[in-house]
Amino acid sequence: MTVGLEQYIAVSAALFAIGFFGVLRRKNTLVIYMCLELMLNACNLGLIAFSRYHGGMSGSVFVFFTITVAAAEVAVGLAIIVALFRKRQTVQVPDLNALKN
């Protein structure tokens, strides 16, 4: 069996779905954060696969932008998580309920 575009897109969609349900279901903020990164990387894989098989460069170039954006998000996001941990000594989502509903 040869690996074609469909297989790449299936993997990309599966990674995206794993990340998405991870964000919704997991309780640890750091794990949620990893799931968010997984979703972005699923998008990168999809972009590269489409770009390679459809023969255009714009998808490959876009990946550089998304990687940069993801790095910026991690830098800010981890800083917020660390600051919150210093205040509350926890990063578990069920404990972060100071904002009342």
Next chain:
Amino acid sequence: MPTDTLNSLGEIAATNTWGAIYPEMILGCLALFLLVLEVVLPKFAHGAIPRIAILGQILLLGYIVVFDPSGCCNGVAFGGMIELSGTGQALRIFFLLASIFVSYLAMVSFENKTLARVEYFAITLVVTGALSLMAMANHFVMLFVALETATVGFYVLVSYFRQNVLSLEAGLKYLIMGALSSAILLFGIVLLYGAASNPALAGSSEDAMNFQNLRAFLEANPTDSLAIIGMLLVISGVAFKIGAFPFQIWIPDVYQGAPVSTTAFLAVSSKAAGFAVLLTLVKTFAPLSSVLVPVLTGIAALTILFGNFAALTQRNLKRLIGLSGVSHAGFLLIGVIAAQAVPQATNWVLFYLFAYLLGSMAVFAVFAHLPKVWDSDLELDDLGDMAKRNGFLGIALAIGIGSLAGIPPLAGFIGKFLIFVAAFKAELYVLLGVGIVGVVISIYYYFGVIKAAFFEVWRFTDEDEEAEAAPALPGATLTGLGKLTIVVAIAGSVVLGFFQGPLGSWLSGQ
């Protein structure tokens, strides 16, 4: 290297009209200049930096309004990355005006706190520039990068009060929700790109993320399922940003926890940028409107109903304004849907945004002046006969809330009226009905705020308690600059209620 490649690169380079985006470049330079000032100036002079930021923005806004009100040129630039248009120019002025108010609110609410200040103003400037580029985006790469520049800035602005757990928690929630919505948007872009770059299909293009190329592809293949899923994901990502149902879950928490200036920034600028993107995308996705319009109609109706019903029971002021903002997003969505059939509705959406800006800023300015250590704790009862303690703030609150509620003759009334006219012309009778029901419900809670400010709060008190309850809230202190800012906001709301002519003709002349 083949010469035709070089030639086409040269053609693209020739479209880099840097002069056309001078406001954004000036905003970026001003932000860097503020950071330099912080290093160069002695400690005691740091108080001047926020004033320099505001002054710089006022000068830039003044220059654009007086000398360049309709933009230098129309059409695509930067190799199809951005599209310069009158709508873009109007939104650019909108974002600048909003960021002046936001900077002022930040100056007020940081006064009694010990924290780094200069960065807030620098980030506000960068985010404003990014939002204005986002409104002009004509390519998914540009859209995504501008959106993320703004969103990452917002993460910092939301969690800016590092000593306050509520602010940090709001920051974390906004971070997770914002990153999630960006990832959904990005996956939608991937699918659209995959569909539209497929050389086996008619109308495909190598540069498939360009909106014109994408639209040409969608016109040739209006039933492509990959493209339809991609479109729905992209619309979901944008719906997160504007806080439309069912993606509004983050709004109350984040609006409550964030510093009041950031809440205003999110409520006004971020939402407006989302609608600017939505207006562009609806045009791009027009060939798929048989799917898109029912989806948007459902979202709009549920957004109006949810926002208004959820706001009914709120006691926390910032949550209440946040949820009322959800219903405003619903009204704006009606305008966006109507704009497909009635072209002028685009201008009416812009008018509504300007009215919403002035009304919200008056309300948030009052909140910023209420004496509380952390503004996330502001409750309805804290307004307790505020009108007696400070009549000026009372009137400002009444006019701001009145304009948001859509009480004639204020600007908000005209905004809602125009949206309803658009819905009527576009024959969206169901949405028109839902919108009118929404307005009726909203008057109940808006008047709750006014009632709390103008009438004595009934408190269950013994005599002992009464003695300590009465002087607990000192009157708010207002500087001359503060009065001027609030006067600008409320005067705008009143004047736009009576004379829509100048703004209207400027918007429609674009």
